[in-house]
Amino acid sequence: MSASDKSGTASRRTFLKGALAAGGAVAGAGAARAAGDPAITQIQPWMQELGDGVDVAPYGKPSEYEDQVIRRTVEWLTADPVSSINFTPLHDLDGIITPNGLCFERHHGGAAHIDPAEHRLMINGLVDTPLVFTMEDILRFPRENHVYFLECAANSGMEWRGSQLNGCQFTHGMIHNVMYTGVPLRLLLNEAGIKTEGKWILPEGADAAAMTRSIPMEKALDDCLVAFKMNGEALRVEQGYPLRLVVPGWEGNMWIKWLRRIEVGDQPWHHREETSKYTDLFADGKARRFTWEMDAKSVITSPSPQVPIPHGPGPLVIKGLAWSGRGTIPRVDVTIDGGKTWAQARMSGPSLDKSMHAFYLDINWDGQPLYLQSRAHDSTGYVQPTKQALREIRGVNSIYHNNGIQTWYVNEQGVAENVEIS
């Protein structure tokens, strides 16, 4: 009991902060009954004094009242912040596009700062002509725009043995969804000319980890992009500036950042990140490898432990995100009673292949505890399983690819907690 009290305190602190940030809505409402809402009856500084000029922020930043919307990390997860991960604050965001500065980071040798004038992309191996491209060369190929989610294979990996982290930023925040502008990889490969025995590619990063992954040629020729823009502007340093590989629907580790070389070969390379890491160890001691496609998954982002319900009973917006590495998300089911009954959520915004989808369920909250879950259906007919159903097949030591259904318990005060239920 003392432990749950502790969580309640933590959440309450967040809640109070939220209430203050919202302009003291409670006090305002009270005042309105007496002599009118001071937010209306009193002249506020911003109504009287001039605001910022157009030269104040050549590159704009969010309002100072949004300074809690940040990437966060979990220190105990890794030995060092240089080879570590932080998490997208999904609970504070809406719609399907992740702002560039909030896209989670995962790198293995720090985020490399690369001068684009000194950056080269080499294609070698089983090709007719090994080639070197400058960034200028890359920008002369036809390009495409696509919105794709990128999910780390380890997203929700800390939850295999049960509820561990209190916040959907931490349980589900190893994901982002942006619009990429890039050159289809097949155009670059065709430029070099793939030899008939070329069945695999090995993209490689220019950072101190020199990250490599083996990717089958069918995928490389299908929908992979060599991207230089995200959400309209240059890739962020931590997302691989100036060039990254985009491997739609497949685990994030394959989306090589700071892309400097692509080798064509006749077999996979079995490098570190596809043998010792990113393989799914089962209870029998054997491990699945090459589990590239990300299974359909969803999560309710609010209410959730970091964003409790700030109001009493009445209209409540339940918001969430869903995605699948195999297509679109035509449907998400939501339950508020722990799975006794389910309702179809309202999908909102564009439904794009291998992109996040936003969903909402607008309810009239009766103030009673909620057991919130969401369940994604993808365009192939796959339905997001429960965590228990996954454990029955995979055990609890597979670390990666946990797409099980998440439960938030919300108490009468609106405080939410990460739980598992029968």
Add this chain to the structure above:
Amino acid sequence: MSKSLKLFGGAFIGTAAVLVAAANFADRMIAPLPEQASRMTVDAPADMDGMFIAAAQADEVPADARLGLGREALAEEIAVWDIDVRPDGTGLPEGSGDVMTGEEIFVESCAVCHGDFGEGVGRWPVLTGGFNSLTKDRPVKTTGSYWPYLSTVYDYINRAMPFGNAQSLQPDDVYAITAYLLYMNDLVDEDFTLSRENFAGVEMPNADGFYMDDRAETEIPVFTGEPCMEACKDTVEITMRAAVLDVTPDETAAEAAADAADDDELAPESEAAPDAAPASEGDGHAAIDPALVDAGEKVFRKCKACHQIGDGAKNRTGPHLNGVVGRKIAAVDGFKYSKTLDAMDGVWDEEALSAFLANPKAYAKGTKMSFAGLRKPEDLAAIIAYMKAAGQ
């Protein structure tokens, strides 16, 4: 934006009313488009025509002709970048290394994180042991117990290790370290020498421990179909709660860290980059011996995984070391020191630094610095000289 405004300003000098200007500006923005678009359709391949009216997700550029972009890669260039190694030994360079040599290099370059016997320091990876643990409750996945191919060990050390000093090892070094890892995993004897010639003959214990993704057979059929929507269960009980574990980062701690990061970004560069020249150039400061500084720079490689020094140095696993010689103990803002160091009074003068770096855990019991210590007095003198020079 500012460029557009300038152009526009030139075209409309004397236009005072903002509203009029805005309307004209909008016209300007729209007007040139048809002309550009038609020019594009003339020059572009026929297929591209459809691109402009197709929905975003239907957007596909043509796949056929080569554009003649880029230049041919030189063999010398490929040789430098193409260092990858495959299980069949493809890509291995000429060379060899024995267990004993490997031990020397490992202790010097790897043990600071991985421990003298590959047991792992702190949360750094464990490299040895873990045999028969893969079916246990807490599997220990090491190069010996889990990695299926020796080529992966060679390739990874060669491309990414030592952490913070990647691609600094010679082929013989990598062969030797790889041989030493095999030895520590009880897979070879101490007189073993690994070479390109005998490499493919080394079989790893878990070579057969992997199988291809079989979700299409084992999971997708199970997880497909119309699920229950009404009266799906009678009762719902909480069986586990995250709050019991209480491992979620404290919100306030997370914010403090963010604030500290902001401060880093906002610090003016002139402050972060004082006028000290890099040590290797020898900057003429009377008290500094350039040869000693050079030697110290090499010793400092042991520290680089955790500490930064010089222009723009930031806190990493350890605090930044700019100005550390003569600095108050535990004085870097925004770094969380151990209670031990926090409680210590005093200054990191040369004497205190020498004592600490010779045996950190003895000098400051409870320090978070997981470093065994520098055994040679000349290394201590060198590293202090280097930190003086590089961190001014």
